[in-house]
Amino acid sequence: MATTAITRFAHEEIKPKIGSRILNSKEELLAGDLGPQIRELLEQSGVLVFPKIDFNDDEQIAFTKTLGTFAPEMQDGTNHKIHKITLDVKENPQSAEYLKGSLYWHIDGTMNDTPILASLLSCKVKATWGGNTGFCNTYAAYDALSDEQKAEYEKLRVIHSVWATVFYYEPEPSLAKIQGMQRIGENELPLVWNHKSGRKSLVLGCTAHRVLDVTPMRSAEILVGLREWATQEEFSYSHDWSVGDLVIWDNTGTMHRAEAYDPTCNRMMHRTKLQGEEPFE
Template identity: 40%
Template sequence: MAFASGTPEAGAIQAVDLTPRIASRIMIDKPALLSGTHAEEIRSLLIARGVVVVRDIALDDDELRTIARTLGQLRIGAVRRGADGAILTEGDGGILRVTLDETRNPEYARFLFGNQLWHMDGTYEEVPPFATLLAPVRLSARGGDTLFANTAAAFADLPEDEQRRLETLRVLHTMQAALFPAKRDCSVEEFALWSSYPQRSHPLVWQHRSGVRSLVLSTSGAYVEGMEPAESHDLLQRLMIHATQDRYVYRHKWQPGDLAIWDNTATMHRVEPFDRESGRELHRCTLNGEEPVTAPA
């Protein structure tokens, strides 16, 4: 699949790389995006570059859902029942309000402070989501940039002997590992609630059907199974530092009218701190996963 970097070929999308290793911006108007005509090209670019950005597109919720459905299966309805009895859903018709304002999103807002740490979504599921679409509704005056890290490029740059070693390892992912580093002063009750949520073991290296291999890294990674705790801690910290070097990271400075789409299976993301009283809110669509996390053979 070819993407024109200058004058596009007939029927091709014009794409501009935003950094050498991750993220591209595509030039496309709203009718073409809504039509799904270029959906396969966008999916291919998403897998190749990790993040796809569209500027000045100004989508409402119906339009965001429509675009999501051209790219994959939109996640709708209840995802899981919380250990405290709450039903966590993807919001109205597949739209989740990403905000810290509990009056706007009473189910999720109490967990979203964890978004300030590097993570991938759905590490508690056997088949994590394929991709996410995010569009701003209200932005903060300061802070609130979203950063993305390419975990496929980070793995590819490791020495071959280390790649082979990492391919044999598994990591347990937990809610308390994901949230405690972002709220060290949590109450005993909060920590107990996080600890009651489902846990999931995943290979540290994901062998994708496309042939790409990526690191399954996230703050939710509690420990490497079967490894001494100190050694496990040091390994996961070292890999996180490696994967979030500037060379693998794209910083998205939000503007009204933006659309950002990312491949959740081969990138991590985080939001930079912002004024929680700003009312910052973005609307999210999630695309269901398409393949389980599989270790290299």
């Protein structure tokens, strides 16, 4: 009688509250059998690291599809399967300016009602200096709040806007730049996301512009204070890239940022995404 071999899911913890390292081979990952286990661990750990797995673009796309619904990238009005993350305007003429905001803590998709589930980023050219990607677990950060803080924050709504992120990297922008960013619009989101799993996470980042129904001073205290809380060492992990690494992060329960690096070094990452499965609630 024929028997089917069961692939053992091999992984190890990076930090207790964020990050796991996946040790399976490329062939085992592409087979697709481990998809459900990877998804489960992703929610628990927030970030999964596949050291020097060295996927090419087709393999990265195929692997992404084993984890959920593949979400193509929209560039120049057309769909692309791979998005090049780089400040090199020759490689990325449309998004190089927009990517300056990626140097600050954020969640992808705060302008949408349903954000992407996860991003998969592979390193093709690492920075000459710096260039780590930082992550923090906003599930764990919420869980560690006091009962009094949870009761206060769960009632609050926050306005998110892309135009507000400009002031992080350009303190005195032109009116034309601000007006161009403002055309993207704003979005009202909960400060605490009640997930369909029953878990809760914080919705923060550089797009979080103001808390509704509180004074501007109190709004700043809340947003800055919670950012400091969520990004402290206990809840955060900084990935030092090697060429060939792949990292997945749960966009519904983490924030991330690119850490400072030489903007002229042609650092290059290739990104794929998983389609969102639940709206902000």
